[in-house]
Amino acid sequence: xxxxxxxxxDFNTKEWINNILKSLEQKDKKENHTMSLxxxxxxxxxxVNAALEQTSQQVLVSLPKIMRDTENLQQEAASLKEKLNIVxxxxxxxxxxxxxxxxxxxxxxxxxxxxxxxxxxxxxxxNWTVLANDLEEVFDSRDVNTIATKLLGMQQSLxxxxxxxxxxxxxxxLEGLKNRLEAIASPAVVLAFTSNNVEESLMYxxxxxxxxxxSQLLKYYHKCQKDILLKxxxxxxxxxxxxxxxxxxxxxxxxxxxNWHTQSKWISRVFPNESSTDCLIxxxxxxxxxxxxxxxxxxxxxxKQVSDKLGLLYEVKQxxxxxxxxxxxxxxxxxxxKLLPLLQAIYDPLISYISKYAAYEQASLMQKxxxxxxxxxxxxxxxxxxxxxxxxxxxxxQDAKTRCKNITENCGYCGLLIALRAxxxxxxxxxxxxxxxxxxxxxxxxxxxxxxxxxxxxxxxxDVLLHLQKFEKELTSTILxxxxxxxxxxxxxxxxxxxxxxxxxxxxxxxxxxxxLALLDHVTVEFGKLCIDIHHAMYEVVFAPISVHLQVLQLxxxxxxxxxxxxxxxxxxxxxxxxQEYITQxxxxxxTLPQHLEPFLFRENPALSCALRAADEEYNNxxxxxxxxxxxxxxxxxxxxxxxxxxxxxxxCELNNIASRQLAHDIGYLANVLEDLGLHxxxxxxxxxxxxxxxxxxxxxxxxxxxxxxxxxIRQIRxxxxxDKHAKGHT
Numbered sequence: 001x002x003x004x005x006x007x008x009x010d011f012n013t014k015e016w017i018n019n020i021l022k023s024l025e026q027k028d029k030k031e032n033h034t035m036s037l038x039x040x041x042x043x044x045x046x047x048v049n050a051a052l053e054q055t056s057q058q059v060l061v062s063l064p065k066i067m068r069d070t071e072n073l074q075q076e077a078a079s080l081k082e083k084l085n086i087v088x089x090x091x092x093x094x095x096x097x098x099x100x101x102x103x104x105x106x107x108x109x110x111x112x113x114x115x116x117x118x119x120x121x122x123x124x125x126x127n128w129t130v131l132a133n134d135l136e137e138v139f140d141s142r143d144v145n146t147i148a149t150k151l152l153g154m155q156q157s158l159x160x161x162x163x164x165x166x167x168x169x170x171x172x173x174l175e176g177l178k179n180r181l182e183a184i185a186s187p188a189v190v191l192a193f194t195s196n197n198v199e200e201s202l203m204y205x206x207x208x209x210x211x212x213x214x215s216q217l218l219k220y221y222h223k224c225q226k227d228i229l230l231k232x233x234x235x236x237x238x239x240x241x242x243x244x245x246x247x248x249x250x251x252x253x254x255x256x257x258x259n260w261h262t263q264s265k266w267i268s269r270v271f272p273n274e275s276s277t278d279c280l281i282x283x284x285x286x287x288x289x290x291x292x293x294x295x296x297x298x299x300x301x302x303x304k305q306v307s308d309k310l311g312l313l314y315e316v317k318q319x320x321x322x323x324x325x326x327x328x329x330x331x332x333x334x335x336x337x338k339l340l341p342l343l344q345a346i347y348d349p350l351i352s353y354i355s356k357y358a359a360y361e362q363a364s365l366m367q368k369x370x371x372x373x374x375x376x377x378x379x380x381x382x383x384x385x386x387x388x389x390x391x392x393x394x395x396x397x398q399d400a401k402t403r404c405k406n407i408t409e410n411c412g413y414c415g416l417l418i419a420l421r422a423x424x425x426x427x428x429x430x431x432x433x434x435x436x437x438x439x440x441x442x443x444x445x446x447x448x449x450x451x452x453x454x455x456x457x458x459x460x461x462x463d464v465l466l467h468l469q470k471f472e473k474e475l476t477s478t479i480l481x482x483x484x485x486x487x488x489x490x491x492x493x494x495x496x497x498x499x500x501x502x503x504x505x506x507x508x509x510x511x512x513x514x515x516x517l518a519l520l521d522h523v524t525v526e527f528g529k530l531c532i533d534i535h536h537a538m539y540e541v542v543f544a545p546i547s548v549h550l551q552v553l554q555l556x557x558x559x560x561x562x563x564x565x566x567x568x569x570x571x572x573x574x575x576x577x578x579x580q581e582y583i584t585q586x587x588x589x590x591x592t593l594p595q596h597l598e599p600f601l602f603r604e605n606p607a608l609s610c611a612l613r614a615a616d617e618e619y620n621n622x623x624x625x626x627x628x629x630x631x632x633x634x635x636x637x638x639x640x641x642x643x644x645x646x647x648x649x650x651x652x653c654e655l656n657n658i659a660s661r662q663l664a665h666d667i668g669y670l671a672n673v674l675e676d677l678g679l680h681x682x683x684x685x686x687x688x689x690x691x692x693x694x695x696x697x698x699x700x701x702x703x704x705x706x707x708x709x710x711x712x713x714i715r716q717i718r719x720x721x722x723x724d725k726h727a728k729g730h731t
Contacts, residue, residue, distance in 0.1 A: 186220065193224040196262075201270045218274065222283050225263065229256065229287045237293070245302040246315045249295065253323035256284065260330065277331055281342045284327075288345040295349040310364050310403055313353055317407050320346060340493070347494040354408050354495045358415030361400055365423040368396045374430045379437050383453055386434060387460045393427055394467040401475070409491035410482050413475075414503050417519055424468070424523040431461060431530050438537050446545045446589065448596050454538035455608065461530050462611025468524055475519050479511045528614045535615035539636065545589055546641055552582045553648040559659040577662055579669035586641070587673040593637070594677070597630045631678065638674055642682035645670070649688055650713050657696060660718050664692035688714065696720050 005016055020037065021030055192200035208217040232255055240248060260280055267276035288295075299316055306312050324346045331339055353360070372392055374385040397420055404416040434457060441450055492501050552558050558580070579587075612619040612629055618636065622628040645667070655663060667689045671681040687706050691714040694702050699720050703711045 189217065189220050190224055193221050194228065196266060198266070198269055205270055218271070218279065221267075221271075222279070222286070225259075225283045226286050226290065229259065229283075230290060230292070233291050237298075245298045246312075246319055248298065249316065249319045249323075253319065253326075256287075257323070257326055257330075260284075260327070264330075278338060281331075281338055285341050285345045288342075289348070296352060299349060299353070309360050310407065313350075313360070314403065314407050317350060320350060343494055347491075350495055351497055354412050354415075355497065355500055357404070357408055357412040358418040361403065361412075361416060361419035362422050364403075365396060365400055365419055366426065369393070369423060369426055372427075375433055379434070379441060379453060382434050382437065383456050383460065386430060387456065387463070389427075389430075390460060390463045390467065393424075393464070394471065397423065397471055401471075401478070405478075408495060410478060411492050411495045411500075411504060413479065414500070414507055417475075420520060421522050424464075424520065425526055427464075428523075428526050428530060431457070431527075431534075435530070435533055435537060438534075438541075442537070442541055442544065444544050444548050447541060451538060451541045451596060452599070454534060454541055458531065458534045458538060458611045458615070459605065459608040461527055461534060462609065462614070463607035465524065465527050465531070465610050465614060466607055468520055468527065472520050472524070476511055479508055482508070531611045531614040532616075535612065539640065542593070542637055543640055543644075546586055547644065549582045549586050549589075550644055550648045553652060558582070559652075559655060559662075577665040579666050580662065583666040583669050587669060590637075590641075590673055590677060593634060594630065597633065634677055635679060638677070638679045639682065641670075642685050646682070646684045646688065650710075650717075652717050654719055655692075655717050657718070660692045664689045667692075684710070692718075 005011055021033070188200070189204050191197075192204060204217060205214065208214050233252055236248060236252055236255075240251070263280060264276040267274060267279055271279070299312075302312060303309050324343055327342065327346070328339060372389045374382060374389050376382045376385055400416060400420060400423075404410060404412050408415075438450065438454060438457070441447075492504055496504060609619075609629060612633070616632075616636065619629055619632050622632045649663065667681070667685050670685070671689075674681055684707075687710050691699075691703060691706060691710060696718065699715065699718070703715075
């Protein structure tokens, strides 16, 4: 029976019994088996008890011996302690007796060491002299390996002669010998590097490393690679003279990329302890800044031969960017921070063109504008051409924005804004010319065609304003996106010089901080002024017939025939008067205004709405309901009419009572017309009606409360004598 389970820490009695009885099916077998197990367990218990009894007896017998051994061990420890104290005392005594002798021995040992070093120094000095004498003969043999071995020996000797008086002279002598070796080896080194001979190059790496001149060898490699790449540039220009600058750059950059891959592997084999990326970055920076002729000179020559300068610059920029991207992709991620000098060398030829971007872009936009011929012989054709030109102009501005992204990576935004402002301001000149044509066409008669042309021109101007506002938002959004971009390359450090970078950063900062900055402020202000001027011209066109009709107020015959018509009947009722022809003509003219405004202002017209709101603040208060802007325009015309009517009345020389009542009736008629249009007579005219109707004998008393200026003016016109109230009371 296996009783190993009893020794386990997690022994479970019930589980153990169940496991043993699990395989027994019959009850009789289980009982018999259980009895057998009990008996076995009892036997095991007896055996264990016996073993415990025997072990206990053995321990009891062994205890006296253990006690005796422990006592002996304690005695030996005490004896050892006494002996150690004795030895300690003896050591102290010896130290006190022999301390001086030990100091003397130490001094003698130091002297021995110094003598040995002096002997070694004399030996090395002698060895230095021997090596120096041998080198003269070895140099004549021009055996580089032998010379290097001798120099290595002298170098080792010099390390041991550091304390000699002529150490510096010896050091200079050794450097001179190294220079001679370098001069002898340099042709072979150049040949090995130029031909990419790995075995020869490794030999020279070993030699130059042993004489501590590996840095010089790296300079030789740098110069060899630089000369090779510069020669390839010159050869390419000679072979591909008939090709374009873009083809030159594309082919040469392919050569540089291929060479990078080849030389990276070569450097790893020949200079295993040097970073191939660092070496090649230094070489390529030197090469790109030493090209003869330079990339800039080649681009300058190409620009003189093409009319589409921005197109050429775009191609050059794309080729440059592709090369820079390819170089960045093959550079080890751990060396990314060292890549900036190389990228600056790659993009350096473009900096001067980015600084001139505003001029190039402005010239391109002006060329585009010159092809948009809007000024025609006939005014309607001019206005129609202006309306059609809006989309062309805005598309040209969008193209300029795209070019700014493609050519300058949006770093030329300041230049773009300059070009756009000049472009739009020159475009606004065509609107000014059209406005002068309108002013020359304006007459004194009713001219609804000219009025509609003014509205069309105003609508075109508003359309430009809407596009400008939308375009300005796009420009601002682009700057915000550019600032939030997490691109690893900041092109402002590659394409802008220091002054332009500060200007660009100032622009971005203003936009980011939410400063009140309108990127096209001069342009929007100019088109806003145009809206004001066109609106005024439109108002003059509408008001010209009204002014003509109002001028009859100054004619004496206008009032003389009234006196004749009512001669002897001075107390006629008001219904006996009818409005005169001038005011009825004005009324009829006003009633026709809405039908002429309907095509423009009685339907949704965002462009015209924008122009009107820019022209007069009153339009900003108009509701968004249909026809609200038309109501504002009618209100402005009505106010102008009331003011002009008032001015004409106040300039009349004299009116009798009948004429005065007739004029009041005319004003009343105008009030009815305005009311039909949903407008109101001005307060001034309301006062004039009352003052004109007052009986002469009651004028002084009933005119109180009205404007003193108007009371005095009407009194003078009606020739009413002013009565001094104080004098009258005294009488």
